[in-house]
Amino acid sequence: MIRQLVVVLIALALFAAPPPRDVAPSIITVGPNVQVSVSMPLIMHSEGVIAADPTDARRLLVCSLIHEPAIGKGVVAYLSQDGGRQWDRKFATGPDDNAGDPACAYGPDGTAYVMFIPLSGRKSGLPVFRSSDGGRTWTGTGATGYLDRETILVDGTSGPYHGRVYVHGTTDVRSTEGIRRSTIALYASTDGGRTFGPRVERASLGRHYIFASANSVVLSDGRWITAFAEFKEFWEDAESDRVHMTFAPPPEPAYVWLRAIASDDGGTSLTDPITIAEWHAPNGYARYSPAIPSLAADTKSSLFRDRIYVVWPDTRLGGTDVLFSYSTDRGRTWSRPIVINDDRRRPPPAVPPNHLLASVGVNDAGVVAVTWLDRRDVPDRLAWRARIRVSVDGGETFQPSVLLSEAPARFDGTEHWSATSSTAGGGSSLFRGGLLQSQVFAPGHLYMPGDYAAVAADRDGVFHPYWIDNRTGWHQVWTAAVSVAEKAVKNGADDLAGLDDLTPSTTLDRVSANDDRRTQTTTMTVRLRNAGNKRINGPFKIRLISVESDVGNVEVAGASNGLTGPGAVWDVTSYVDGGYLDPGSASRAFTFVFRLHDVRPFAQGHTDRFTSIVVRFFSRVLGRAAK
Known part of the structure; x- marks a missing residue:
């Protein structure tokens, strides 16, 4: 199974992000x-x-x-x-x-x-x-x-x-x-x-x-x-x-x-x-x-x-x-x-x-x-x-x-189809007996x-x-x-293709979270930590794989590449002093921002269980691994 960085803000969810409201021309x-x-x-x-x-x-x-x-x-x-x-x-x-x-x-x-x-x-x-x-x-x-x-x-x-x-x-x-x-x-x-x-x-x-x-x-x-x-x-x-x-x-x-x-x-x-x-x-x-x-x-x-x-x-x-x-x-x-x-x-x-x-x-x-x-x-x-x-x-x-x-x-009422007929009962071979x-x-x-x-x-x-x-x-x-118009590319974009997947050796340390019901804005402040045993180097970019909510349609706000759904990228290099992280060290705090639309009560849409996730997202951390 591909290992992914999981950040859970509050409980279970819809699987996919809504389509971005403003998107680039289709490929x-x-x-x-x-x-x-x-x-x-x-x-x-x-x-x-x-x-x-x-x-x-x-x-x-x-x-x-x-x-x-x-x-x-x-x-x-x-x-x-x-x-x-x-x-x-x-x-x-x-x-x-x-x-x-x-x-x-x-x-x-x-x-x-x-x-x-x-x-x-x-x-x-x-x-x-x-x-x-x-x-x-x-x-x-x-x-x-x-x-x-x-x-x-x-x-x-x-x-x-x-x-x-x-x-x-x-x-x-x-x-x-x-x-x-x-x-x-x-x-x-x-x-x-x-x-x-x-x-x-x-x-x-x-x-x-x-x-x-x-x-x-x-x-x-x-x-x-x-x-x-x-x-x-x-x-x-x-x-x-x-x-x-x-x-x-x-x-x-x-x-x-x-x-x-x-x-x-x-x-x-x-x-x-x-x-x-x-x-x-x-x-x-x-x-x-x-x-x-x-x-x-x-x-x-x-x-x-x-x-x-x-x-x-x-x-x-x-x-x-x-x-x-x-x-x-x-x-x-x-x-x-x-x-x-x-x-x-x-x-x-x-x-x-x-x-x-x-x-x-x-x-x-x-x-x-x-x-x-x-x-x-x-x-x-x-x-x-x-x-x-x-x-x-x-x-x-x-x-x-x-x-x-x-x-x-x-x-x-104007459509056509080929009608089908059948006979049963009476002396027919199907459900024999009774009225035809x-x-x-x-x-x-x-x-x-x-x-x-x-x-x-x-x-x-x-x-x-x-x-x-x-x-x-x-x-x-x-x-x-x-x-x-495009072919397959590593990490989904040409400007990310040269970066390594650092997800297996990194984690996010939670600092704080907030859900503003008035503005329907949810935030999570974190630090990026090197959980491995080797130095990792910048640039450090976090790429969104999927985002979910149990209470509405959710979009990313403020991503570095302007996207509002999967594929959005946060460039957090500026939060890493010296441009590298030694084993155990962490960046300065930065904040993810999400906005909710079409908000509804909890426990809507699920058929098998009750949960209460406001936002959950899956992402990869990209950068340069030690050589």
């Missing part, structure tokens, strides 16, 4: 919105994936779920050969192939892959389709056993398993007594997806249950890793398959673990899983926000090589927020989660929004991008607009978000457009997000080319 440039599914404009689309060809920055592949009245559900794939400006449909399941859960990927040689679940024969296995010409033509090549929420990945690193194809998801096993339990399962192929080795899996035993997995990533040394969700008390008891509870009603407790699992031998075995975080997983039926995480790994940049990033939806603060964490040690430990969505939290009786479908990606320059469908300022609490935030310091801080979508989704019950209903993906999305980075570093909205009246696939 993010969003290109025109492009309708990927324009060739199927009257067909409802939902969940899907976008992939970038590592051999050609102009080539992108999208696979998407469609809702077609004649066949139910199907899967299509669209290809762009001009960087996402134009798209052509190149793959589609047939009229007899009721299909779901689309997955697609590129291999390091430009070979493209598409998979889906054949819903009409779900236990017969999952077919793999392969395209040796980058996605123009397709051939069925192989298959895996049955998986739910399957994803496909090809190792594009220079590690020992280069070119290996991995397919993973969740499935079930039964004990000798017939008791059903869930597993996280992985298949590996050494011949480009033509054949797959035996399934390797880990079962969730006792009362636990695995219900969703993220996409997977491969690190530079060949380690394969994914994240998954595991209910703590799904079954009534450890010896039965009677369900105790699936998704809890709001306010959801921490009833799920977000966990990670890896393979270090090319898919022959799986490691013991580790817990990333306790998870207040959203009830999708109540919040229209699905509970599936997303994963990315930096395998190319020099600064943050093999850093892993994960995002997931969480309801611990009242609404559904996008949480983010990272690992610097190949997935063994994870940073403290922060909130990515940067909408200002309103005081009661305002109800916080339920954001959804977060995805994370990273480009070869080490820039991290998180996208999601954002419901801030949406009166009906159903519509959304796509947004993006980026980080240039390995996920420690993020730039303010910008809009991706040029128009919002809308639910004003027939019904026509809207698809489940109307207000929650799928269970997952994605954002890909091409070889030139441009991000290409996948999102759904219905601005045309129908749920359609959209994307845009997103350029970031």
